[in-house]
Amino acid sequence: MTNPIKKGWSLLTAIWRGATRPAKYLSIGFLTLGGFVAGVVFWGGFNTALELTNTEEFCISCHEMRENVFAELKSTIHYSNRSGVRATCPDCHVPHNWTDKIARKMQASKEVYGKIFGTINTREKFLDYRRTLAGHEWDRLKANDSLECRNCHSEESMDITAQSTRAGKAHQTFLFTGEKTCIDCHKGIAHDLPDMTGVPGWE
Amino acid sequence: MKLKYLSVAASLVLVALAGAAVADGIATLRGGKEIQETPDAPAIGKTENKDLRRVRNYPEQPPTIPHDIRDYEVTRNANKCLSCHSRTRTGDSQAPMVSVTHFMDRDFQVLATISPRRYFCNQCHVPQLDVKPLVENTFEDVEDLIKREAKGND
Numbered sequence: 001m002t003n004p005i006k007k008g009w010s011l012l013t014a015i016w017r018g019a020t021r022p023a024k025y026l027s028i029g030f031l032t033l034g035g036f037v038a039g040v041v042f043w044g045g046f047n048t049a050l051e052l053t054n055t056e057e058f059c060i061s062c063h064e065m066r067e068n069v070f071a072e073l074k075s076t077i078h079y080s081n082r083s084g085v086r087a088t089c090p091d092c093h094v095p096h097n098w099t100d101k102i103a104r105k106m107q108a109s110k111e112v113y114g115k116i117f118g119t120i121n122t123r124e125k126f127l128d129y130r131r132t133l134a135g136h137e138w139d140r141l142k143a144n145d146s147l148e149c150r151n152c153h154s155e156e157s158m159d160i161t162a163q164s165t166r167a168g169k170a171h172q173t174f175l176f177t178g179e180k181t182c183i184d185c186h187k188g189i190a191h192d193l194p195d196m197t198g199v200p201g202w203e
Numbered sequence: 204m205k206l207k208y209l210s211v212a213a214s215l216v217l218v219a220l221a222g223a224a225v226a227d228g229i230a231t232l233r234g235g236k237e238i239q240e241t242p243d244a245p246a247i248g249k250t251e252n253k254d255l256r257r258v259r260n261y262p263e264q265p266p267t268i269p270h271d272i273r274d275y276e277v278t279r280n281a282n283k284c285l286s287c288h289s290r291t292r293t294g295d296s297q298a299p300m301v302s303v304t305h306f307m308d309r310d311f312q313v314l315a316t317i318s319p320r321r322y323f324c325n326q327c328h329v330p331q332l333d334v335k336p337l338v339e340n341t342f343e344d345v346e347d348l349i350k351r352e353a354k355g356n357d
Contacts, residue, residue: 075274076274077273077274164252164253164254164270164271165253165254166254166270166296166298169297170296185286188276188281188283189274192276192278192280193276193278193280193281194280194281195279195280195281196280196281196282201286201292202281202282202285202286203285203286203289203291203292
C-alpha cells in the first residue's frame with residue numbers, strides 16, 4: 001500500500017510538469033481557439049448558474065424562504081399593487097452591479113451552511129433568529145445608502161406633490177437633505193418585523 | 204301531524220313577514236336582490252389620506268386616523284404608529300402625541316410609557332373610507348342639541 005498523501009502529491013507534481021511545458025501534439029491554433037471556446041462556455045455557464053440562483057423560484061425552492069418571508073411578502077405593496085409591477089427577492093436582496101453581486105453571492109455561502117445544518121428550519125428557530133437576520137439587511141442597506149431601493153425609487157423622479165402631505169414633508173426634511181436613507185424609516189415594509197426593542201426610531 | 208301543520212304555518216308567516224320587510228325597504232343592504240341571487244359586491248372605497256384632523260362626534264370619541272395605514276405593523280414585536288406618535292418621536296414627526304390617558308394603567312396610575320392595555324391602536328382608532336353610508340344616520344352632535352335646547356327655552 002502506498003501512502004495516499006504521497007500518491008496525491010505525485011499526481012499534483014505530474015499535473016504541474018504537464019502544465020508548465022509546451023504542448024507536444026496540439027497546435028497553437030487549436031489551443032488558442034479551443035481555449036477561447038472553452039472560456040466562452042465556462043463563462044456563460046458560470047453566469048447562467050449565477051442568474052439561476054438570482055431568481056425568486058430559486059429562493060422559494062427552500063421552505064425556509066417560501067413559508068416565512070415569501071408568505072409575508074404576498075400581502076404587501078411590493079407584491080400586490082394597482083399597476084402590477086412587483087419586486088422579486090433578488091431585486092431587493094442582491095446588488096445589481098456585477099462585483100457587488102459576486103461579493104454578496106460569496107457571503108451567501110454562509111446561508112448554504114445554514115441550510116445544510118438547519119439553522120432556521122422551523123418557524124420557531126426562524127423567529128428566534130429574525131432580529132439578527134433583519135439586522136444584517138438593515139446594516140447592508142444603510143451602508144450602501146439603500147441602493148436596492150433606489151434601483152427603482154429615484155429621488156429625482158419622486159413627485160412629492162403626488163404624495164400625501166406627511167410623506168412629502170418627511171421626504172423633503174430627511175431624504176432630500178441626505179440626513180437619512182430609505183431604510184432608516186422604511187423597515188419591515190416587505191416582511192414582518194422582529195422584536196424592535198432598542199432599534200432607533202421604534203421607541 | 205299537528206306539529207307538522209304548525210311548522211308549515213309558521214314558516215308561511217315568516218315568508219310573508221320577510222316579503223313585507225322587503226317592501227318596507229329594510230332589506231336595502233342586499234340591494235333589493237332576491238335571496239337566491241348574489242348581489243354585486245359594492246366597490247371597495249379608498250382610504251381618506253388627507254392628513255387633516257377630523258372633528259370628533261363626542262368628546263370621548265377615539266380620534267379617527269386621517270391617513271392610510273396599509274401594512275402598518277402593530278404587534279407584540281413592533282408598533283409602527285408609535286414610531287411617529289410616541290412622545291419621543293413627535294419632534295421629528297410633528298404628529299400628535301398619544302394622549303396621556305394612554306399612559307395610565309387601570310388604577311389611573313401614570314406609567315412612563317404607553318400602558319400595555321392601550322398598546323393596540325387599531326382597537327379604537329381606525330382610518331376612514333371615502334364611501335356613502337349604507338344606512339341613514341340620525342346622530343346629532345351634543346352641541347347642536349344644547350343649542351336647540353337653549354333656543355327652545357328663549
